[in-house]
Amino acid sequence: MSNSNQLKDSFQKTTYRLSQNGPRNVAVLQEALQSVDPNLESDIYGSGKIIEDFESKIAKFLGKEKAVFFPSGTMAQQIALRIWADRKNNNKIAYHPLSHLEIHEQDGLKELQQIELLLLGTAERVPTIEDIRNLDESVSCVLLELPQREIGGQLPTFAELEEISQYCRENGIQLHLDGARLWEITPYYKKSEKEISALFDSVYVSFYKGIGGIAGAILAGDANFTDEAKLWKRRYGGDLISLYPYIISANYYFDKRIGKMEQYYEAAKDLARRFNACEGVKTVPEVPVSNMFHVHFEKPAEAVEPILTKIHAETGVGCSGYLQSKPSDTCGFELSVGDAVAEIPAEQLDRVFELLQI
Amino acid sequence: MSNSNQLKDSFQKTTYRLSQNGPRNVAVLQEALQSVDPNLESDIYGSGKIIEDFESKIAKFLGKEKAVFFPSGTMAQQIALRIWADRKNNNKIAYHPLSHLEIHEQDGLKELQQIELLLLGTAERVPTIEDIRNLDESVSCVLLELPQREIGGQLPTFAELEEISQYCRENGIQLHLDGARLWEITPYYKKSEKEISALFDSVYVSFYKGIGGIAGAILAGDANFTDEAKLWKRRYGGDLISLYPYIISANYYFDKRIGKMEQYYEAAKDLARRFNACEGVKTVPEVPVSNMFHVHFEKPAEAVEPILTKIHAETGVGCSGYLQSKPSDTCGFELSVGDAVAEIPAEQLDRVFELLQI
Numbered sequence: 166m167s168n169s170n171q172l173k174d175s176f177q178k179t180t181y182r183l184s185q186n187g188p189r190n191v192a193v194l195q196e197a198l199q200s201v202d203p204n205l206e207s208d209i210y211g212s213g214k215i216i217e218d219f220e221s222k223i224a225k226f227l228g229k230e231k232a233v234f235f236p237s238g239t240m241a242q243q244i245a246l247r248i249w250a251d252r253k254n255n256n257k258i259a260y261h262p263l264s265h266l267e268i269h270e271q272d273g274l275k276e277l278q279q280i281e282l283l284l285l286g287t288a289e290r291v292p293t294i295e296d297i298r299n300l301d302e303s304v305s306c307v308l309l310e311l312p313q314r315e316i317g318g319q320l321p322t323f324a325e326l327e328e329i330s331q332y333c334r335e336n337g338i339q340l341h342l343d344g345a346r347l348w349e350i351t352p353y354y355k356k357s358e359k360e361i362s363a364l365f366d367s368v369y370v371s372f373y374k375g376i377g378g379i380a381g382a383i384l385a386g387d388a389n390f391t392d393e394a395k396l397w398k399r400r401y402g403g404d405l406i407s408l409y410p411y412i413i414s415a416n417y418y419f420d421k422r423i424g425k426m427e428q429y430y431e432a433a434k435d436l437a438r439r440f441n442a443c444e445g446v447k448t449v450p451e452v453p454v455s456n457m458f459h460v461h462f463e464k465p466a467e468a469v470e471p472i473l474t475k476i477h478a479e480t481g482v483g484c485s486g487y488l489q490s491k492p493s494d495t496c497g498f499e500l501s502v503g504d505a506v507a508e509i510p511a512e513q514l515d516r517v518f519e520l521l522q523i
Numbered sequence: 524m525s526n527s528n529q530l531k532d533s534f535q536k537t538t539y540r541l542s543q544n545g546p547r548n549v550a551v552l553q554e555a556l557q558s559v560d561p562n563l564e565s566d567i568y569g570s571g572k573i574i575e576d577f578e579s580k581i582a583k584f585l586g587k588e589k590a591v592f593f594p595s596g597t598m599a600q601q602i603a604l605r606i607w608a609d610r611k612n613n614n615k616i617a618y619h620p621l622s623h624l625e626i627h628e629q630d631g632l633k634e635l636q637q638i639e640l641l642l643l644g645t646a647e648r649v650p651t652i653e654d655i656r657n658l659d660e661s662v663s664c665v666l667l668e669l670p671q672r673e674i675g676g677q678l679p680t681f682a683e684l685e686e687i688s689q690y691c692r693e694n695g696i697q698l699h700l701d702g703a704r705l706w707e708i709t710p711y712y713k714k715s716e717k718e719i720s721a722l723f724d725s726v727y728v729s730f731y732k733g734i735g736g737i738a739g740a741i742l743a744g745d746a747n748f749t750d751e752a753k754l755w756k757r758r759y760g761g762d763l764i765s766l767y768p769y770i771i772s773a774n775y776y777f778d779k780r781i782g783k784m785e786q787y788y789e790a791a792k793d794l795a796r797r798f799n800a801c802e803g804v805k806t807v808p809e810v811p812v813s814n815m816f817h818v819h820f821e822k823p824a825e826a827v828e829p830i831l832t833k834i835h836a837e838t839g840v841g842c843s844g845y846l847q848s849k850p851s852d853t854c855g856f857e858l859s860v861g862d863a864v865a866e867i868p869a870e871q872l873d874r875v876f877e878l879l880q881i
Binding site: 188189190191192193194195198201202203204205206207209235236237238239240241243270271272273276277278373379380396397399400401402403404405406407408409410411413 | 546547548549550551552553556559560561562563564565567593594595596597598599601628629630631634635636731737738754755757758759760761762763764765766767768769771
């Protein structure tokens with residue numbers, strides 16, 4: 166067995182976790198269904214009370230005219246970009262070099278939509294208005310991901326966002342929000358989801374990151390936009406006869422956790438402080454601006470794995486089941502704070518950081 | 524309120540139903556989850572015991588090397604056809620004029636995959652080997668739907684199927700099975716799913732028609748084919764972090780109903796006989812070859828609606844919630860037999876046919 170499997174195994178045996186909201190097991194769905202009336206009718210191909218009510222609820226919450234529920238964000242965002250490309254008759258779109266669409270979707274956007282991508286700025290930082298101004302070619306749409314997940318969940322300032330939004334409006338560029346983790350940034354910005362969404366023409370949000378549902382996404386915008394999105398949802402095979410398992414759980418965990426984002430944010434800042442106090446460890450960003458951050462170690466994975474494995478075994482607190490190798494013989498993992506961290510007894514959490522000397 | 528809404532309302536108030544397996548409500552999912560261990564881990568982006576076990580089970584059942592679970596058949600079939608088009612470097616595909624891909628998917632196959640479609644034969648009958656021989660252009664793949672849903676679930680003979688399969692193999696044409704209702708035709712052919720699938724290079728099956736699950740599909744074929752299908756599943760946004768709500772229910776209702784297809788087939792033939800004995804009513808096909816058939820009335824919907832509405836109110840047995848207008852001032856509806864029909868008390872079912880005089 167490799168060290169890497171040892172780390173994973175030791176993580177899976179832990180009772181407590183720094184990240185997330187608890188195990189992704191069938192209990193998550195069973196809990197959401199517990200108090201649902203068995204006679205509640207399924208949605209049928211995008212229609213019916215169960216889906217329409219949730220779409221209206223989230224549209225209102227985001228301050229958009231309409232919303233469409235999708236099985237996945239991958240599908241929702243490709244469709245959003247296609248609609249804006251068609252609207253502007255320009256198939257060029259710009260986004261960050263580490264956008265989900267660029268690195269996690271097997272080039273779906275290019276293969277299915279023949280969209281040409283321009284990369285905004287450089288991988289290690291968030292895009293700026295200068296990056297947009299300096300694009301070589303005119304684009305129909307700019308996609309911004311808030312927070313920028315692959316670099317630890319970094320954010321531009323809200324003033325910068327407003328400036329970008331204004332620039333795009335003045336220059337006929339549609340602005341799309343990859344808001345997979347939108348809920349999680351409201352405490353830092355001290356702005357509501359509605360205030361943030363108002364800067365964008367279309368907004369995608371997810372229900373299984375901070376919210377902790379099973380899967381599913383919402384795409385919101387004006388009625389013309391969402392009508393077209395529904396057409397594409399059918400074309401993609403996303404207009405399932407029944408999406409209610411995802412909708413019910415999205416709604417249940419939205420209600421359960423939407424008010425806890427401040428708590429997750431504060432806990433993330435606290436954890437980051439404690440990581441940064443350890444020898445050979447730093448977080449990116451140093452001070453989190455959401456519930457997430459990356460933990461970087463100054464040594465390679467082979468050196469860090471036994472240390473984390475030992476921490477898992479000795480404290481019962483799971484830090485991470487994997488380590489991603491990084492340049493210059495370093496490594497790291499991602500941490501997203503949810504309900505789980507609050508369950509760790511204080512002395513066991515203290516012990517984690519006592520043992521964490523790299 | 525129009526007559527049409529009256530019909531729908533009267534149908535919704537009935538206790539018994541001729542079609543399907545009972546209401547599509549949340550109880551369907553709750554029942555499937557009832558005996559599942561809450562600690563069972565979710566599938567994660569297509570991996571994990573819960574999805575891999577089910578894929579293996581169905582691959583084996585269909586006699587194919589591998590299988591991939593998809594959220595929808597729309598997605599699965601577009602992908603199958605794209606793979607065969609790529610394999611043959613020929614983007615022309617042939618199918619029946621009323622294929623699901625042609626009439627229910629908003630041209631997804633053309634819009635997303637730039638596939639060119641040739642129509643096989645004519646709308647009112649199943650395709651023949653002559654239709655394939657007479658195609659104007661060479662195609663990479665032929666899709667056959669068994670049974671042909673939009674014409675009441677008609678089928679070619681098994682000998683004709685074998686002939687088509689042999690012809691396609693000899694002529695380098697891939698043969699894909701739209702087996703949304705594959706389970707339902709085994710009693711008529713007196714062949715197993717495996718024997719039918721053996722005639723095809725790739726097979727799609729569904730879990731919410733005869734099986735009565737929530738949603739979901741399987742695409743099966745050789746390992747190269749399914750590896751490529753997984754790549755496209757990611758591109759389409761179908762590689763959800765968790766598909767287990769559909770997998771668990773598909774597996775549960777598969778086990779519950781796969782042995783009942785003979786019973787549904789016999790009940791369908793019995794019902795069709797009774798419809799055909801009524802004045803002004805006939806079924807297509809006259810003798811069903813699966814669990815489904817279409818009921819045709821010799822009068823327009825306006826004339827038939829009050830009769831069905833009355834039957835619903837008087838017998839408590841729901842025949843149909845809609846009537847589709849047909850050429851020459853006639854109309855009809857589709858009937859798919861599942862568990863529900865067996866629950867109708869004999870005298871109430873008799874009364875339906877006594878009242879059904881058009």
